[in-house]
Amino acid sequence: MLKEDLDLFSKSGIKIPNYLIIKPNEEFKLFNAKKYVVKALGEKLLHKSDMGAVKVNVEREDVEVEMRKLRNRLGKNVEAFLIQEMAEKGTEIIIGAKKDAQFGDVVLFGLGGIHVELYKDVSLRLCPVTLDDAYEMIDETKASVILNGFRGSPQIDRRMVAQLIMKVCQIMQKNPDIKEIDLNPVILYSRGYSAVDIRVIR
Ligand code: ADP
Ligand code: MG
Numbered sequence: 368m369l370k371e372d373l374d375l376f377s378k379s380g381i382k383i384p385n386y387l388i389i390k391p392n393e394e395f396k397l398f399n400a401k402k403y404v405v406k407a408l409g410e411k412l413l414h415k416s417d418m419g420a421v422k423v424n425v426e427r428e429d430v431e432v433e434m435r436k437l438r439n440r441l442g443k444n445v446e447a448f449l450i451q452e453m454a455e456k457g458t459e460i461i462i463g464a465k466k467d468a469q470f471g472d473v474v475l476f477g478l479g480g481i482h483v484e485l486y487k488d489v490s491l492r493l494c495p496v497t498l499d500d501a502y503e504m505i506d507e508t509k510a511s512v513i514l515n516g517f518r519g520s521p522q523i524d525r526r527m528v529a530q531l532i533m534k535v536c537q538i539m540q541k542n543p544d545i546k547e548i549d550l551n552p553v554i555l556y557s558r559g560y561s562a563v564d565i566r567v568i569r
Pocket of ligand 1: 404414416417564
């Protein structure tokens with residue numbers, strides 16, 4: 368399940384925030400963090416924020432309160448909770464991969480949020496991709512401008528992003544049972560990044 372997927376990604380060198388998965392009514396000991404994010408997980412909660420299943424910026428003493436609120440609102444749809452460390456604000460991108468019946472493994476890159484949903488500003492390549500392919504993918508979208516530090520967004524290491532695109536392709540190719548990967552979003556900083564939402568379909 369989800370824990371396996373998160374472990375697979377963190378073992379593959381992808382940086383994810385500290386986390387804890389808790390079943391409803393299970394006792395738990397929270398890890399230390401400045402702020403937390405509380406997410407309700409379940410088969411019926413695929414698009415979590417649309418369902419009101421994500422609460423960001425939660426103080427330690429409010430984590431259980433927020434879990435209870437989610438449970439009251441979403442009821443039996445909640446199969447587990449994912450408590451994550453709250454990542455700093457940054458530039459959100461998405462990286463996805465999919466097994467295409469005709470073409471094989473395909474990787475997708477784009478800026479997060481309205482760039483993807485409204486403008487469909489994404490680029491696609493067949494796996495495997497070289498570092499140069501991955502740079503091209505970035506440059507084909509508006510991301511190249513944003514990652515250069517447009518209007519106050521931090522300047523981002525393009526190499527770090529390109530390597531992440533390559534890595535997602537590699538994970539896809541090493542795991543033939545995976546049909547789809549969705550890192551949405553990965554939050555980028557001038558140094559480093561955090562993959563805060565990982566969805567895997569097997
Ligand atoms: P979904 O895509 O299923 O709606 P996400 O896990 O992507 O749910 O959470 C929704 C949004 O909340 C993300 O796009 C991101 O902006 C923010 N978010 C999620 N997890 C974190 C986190 N650990 N730290 C900071 N922001 C987060
Ligand atoms: Mg998401």
